Amino acid sequence: MHMHKRLLFALAGAIFGLAAGAHAELAPDYRVVLLTENFPPYNMASNGKNFAQEDNLDGIAVDIVREMFKRAGIDYSMTLRFPWERIYKLALEKPGYGVFVTARLPEREALFKWVGPIGPDDWVLLGRGDSNISLTSLEQAKQYKVGAYKGDAIAEHLVEQGLQPLTVLRDQQNAKKLMAGQIDLWATGDPAGRYLAKQEGVSGLKTILRFDSAELYLALNQDVPDEVVQKLQVELERMRSEGFVDDILSRYL
Structure with missing residues (x-):
């Protein structure tokens, strides 16, 4: 009985997932495009310029976000650019994009999917x-x-x-x-x-x-699958309970 019930739920879930256009399985090449700005000590270009990619980024949030994606096994690219308005708009409009760190304000709540908090501002x-x-x-x-x-x-x-x-x-x-x-x-x-x-x-x-007081988050485009958001959130909470987040903070402050 239990077996059949589970199977039915699984089938119903799969059909509903397909109907909703959700990704039941992430495509193997699924990648989140992460954008950030110069905002020390959370995100910064190692060379202090207004453009940097991948390993040329530094900061509390950069280190936390990198580790979070690594632990969750989700592919990403990371670019720091200027101005903020532009990268915020890209994350808002482009599927698979995200921007960090940004305040989770009531008027923004429904615009993104959120992972955090990463730290205070x-x-x-x-x-x-x-x-x-x-x-x-x-x-x-x-x-x-x-x-x-x-x-x-x-x-x-x-x-x-x-x-x-x-x-x-x-x-x-x-x-x-x-x-x-x-x-x-x-x-x-x-x-x-x-x-x-x-x-x-x-x-x-x-x-x-x-x-x-405000709390800063990673804001992901609405199109990013819920399972990605949940995986990242779970890893962040695990990192926090392990003391990883505090270690990063003390490294910069």
Whole structure:
């Protein structure tokens, strides 16, 4: 009895799968085309340029995504290019394409199939390791000198909130200004800020306030088979529980 029931389910599944145009078996040459941008420390070109392919990419998300695909046994290619709008549109429109890392926002939820989270993209106020500043709101930061990155969404948000950030042309300059006491707080991304600081030889910074939080994901085109999405998600969760994800994070930060 059980045998027949299982067989019937399997047949029904196969017929339904065919009707739905789903791939019951992945074609042996199935490959996901992965696109990314320069967004240290998650994705970056080893040479710092705005174009790179395969092994010339580096970063927390690059390492995690590579391992995820390898473990899932799914073929992929990986290209870093510019601008973001273009690669986002390709992933949205082209079957078998994906883009990473991107925030999983409610308005994007139905546009892609998601694998993640790969890591956070938080907005923080960082202080020196010996800072005794304590804040519970952005409002309270008004009494301090806050450094930000010119033209950045974080800087714009501070202005909207009535702060007057001191801006610089490169965010990493803020790490030096913080150490020199020219600013009290540095408004930046986490982990981006800590990574940039490390490049400048600055470490041990303290998070004084976390004022916004987003989780970053791999966004796959709607056409990518569910079994691919599920395999990748399972492997990511296994990597996280094994401590692989934490190891990668500590390598860059």
